[in-house]
Amino acid sequence: MGLDDRKLAVLRAIVEDYVATQEPVGSRALVERHQLGVSPATVRNDMAVLEEEGYIRQPHTSAGRVPTDRGYRLFVDRLSRVKPLSPAERRAIERFLLGAVDLDDVVHRTVRLLAQLTRQVAVVQYPSLARSSVRHLELVPISTTRLMLVMIADTGRVEQRLVEMPGPIPADDVTDLRRLVNEKLVDTRLSETPPLVQALVDEVGPDLRPAMATLASVLLETLVERHEERIALAGTANLTRGGLLDFQGSLRPILEALEEEVVLLKLIGEVEESTMRVRIGDENEIDNLRAASVVSTGYGPNSMIVGGLGVLGPTRMDYPSTIATVRAVARYVGDLLAQN
């Protein structure tokens, strides 16, 4: 385990060069392009050690070295220096996000921005309903037996769902139902609503009981249990950069994974704090993504976390600037949400 400073410098140099050139890097090129102050032979010895420890490997005998997932991990944890965003980039972010008119627009713009800045696949989770509070519930009669239930959350999310009532429902009843659900549920977190919803059914008078029961079941089913998370995706075309060398030649598994909402949620939706999360190659739990890396973080207003966002790219990615960009975008989006 004896990795002295120079060996670490060598590893850093290898990662940086490989990321830049996409080609295995040899000892000579290394001393030429970095001021290591030693000869290629010395570097070779260091490389041998690094390889033994599993940080780098040779694609074929007698080619240059390439970082392993473990090598990237060490690089990210201990070796990378943060690359602050250029003022131009900061301005671009601001300008791009500023024009957004509502949540849909914010998410849409964010995901495109992220894809463009990092030149990778970007994923943005809508503010999670579980972490939102009810701001208002609206019931709109569609026909005699149908209502449209519209829920507006404090995070800006709006969800609607058609409710098929057990029987014809007069306008007065709709008014009553609307008042009741709003009284009980407004300002409570969605994750805490189920018992309250249940209570509503129990408390209501017998004439409204069946209607309220139906409403309650739709509320529970749609807004809490199922389908509650939404996700936006952009930049899949970026997967084809690096001409099929990345992702060991096949985009198939990646594209498949990206089609599954569940998978995407796993990627970016499990954030509790606003720390950056970097998963490199093998560290991904999803088999289809073993050839990729994911950089993600949570975002939200005022240091609260309401959702996740991040990017997915080849393990051979520019971690320092990707991390910086993801962090910056998350912060801007959070600020934007705080303003509303």
Place this chain on the structure above:
Amino acid sequence: MGLDDRKLAVLRAIVEDYVATQEPVGSRALVERHQLGVSPATVRNDMAVLEEEGYIRQPHTSAGRVPTDRGYRLFVDRLSRVKPLSPAERRAIERFLLGAVDLDDVVHRTVRLLAQLTRQVAVVQYPSLARSSVRHLELVPISTTRLMLVMIADTGRVEQRLVEMPGPIPADDVTDLRRLVNEKLVDTRLSETPPLVQALVDEVGPDLRPAMATLASVLLETLVERHEERIALAGTANLTRGGLLDFQGSLRPILEALEEEVVLLKLIGEVEESTMRVRIGDENEIDNLRAASVVSTGYGPNSMIVGGLGVLGPTRMDYPSTIATVRAVARYVGDLLAQN
């Protein structure tokens, strides 16, 4: 242009074999696998004519023949026999779509179903607002100066948009506004609303005038002009079938095109009648899709068209069954919409 029956039969055989095997097809294989009743030499002569006319070509001298875009076109127009769906497929469609609870769900299921059945990229346009009528407009106070405008269309579409009012707005005014816009706009087609919206502003009393003006501009901007179309996409992973032979080796342009909503709309959104539309390779106006074919059609309740749907795949696709599937799915979705 003297293409007698046998030459057409040869072309059909070439298309069918090439689609099935993905390999250039030669004269011997052709007579073996189809009952053409002539010798390979004769077929070769026919092939020479077909090539001269531009229906087939040779990838390299002395390889088999491959259909050109023009060849596929002729095949689709005159040679393909419709492949009716199997009862199993019909049942699958029905079962899959039946469980849908609302429009979002219908569209989502449809696009996935289509991708799965055709094993290609599926695109479904939400019912176009321009072709929908207003069923109800709801105004929900969010704060003293903000309203959430929710529009419910007869096609099931629900759109919402945050409205920033010029000043604080009392509850009574909200009620008035709500009543006014509903009175004027309900049951009119969205494409016909602009003059009515303008009239609303002119007619309203001076106290409500500024609020109504703001509301009107948001209505016009969001619901009519911009952003009105929504699109769902699925099955991009299917692009990787056929191992990079399709799409002349690069998915890049295709993926890029699929990211542009405008492009997708052009693909499937310009349908006036419910006829099938097949665009093969070069026939596509979008340069990035010159290597692909698009099969699309309109859908809607009761022979009305409210939106488009379709699939995108390699020019070398099984046109007869793709066309049959797209048509069948469109019909089922239309029926489903008619029921609501």
Place this chain on the structure above:
DNA sequence: GACTGGCACTCGCTACAGTCGAGTGCCAGG
């Protein structure tokens, strides 16, 4: 006149041998 068998020819594909060079591991010496 249309079809067929035969035949020479084309050309992509594969296998194989040879060369080149980047890069390594190791060793002896400073």
Place this chain on the structure above:
DNA sequence: CCTGGCACTCGACTGTAGCGAGTGCCAGTC
């Protein structure tokens, strides 16, 4: 502990040769 030197490895590239699928054409047949 570092360095220069050296032998070695092995992938990438090149050129050659043989194979075979498939063609175009021609002379012969019905």
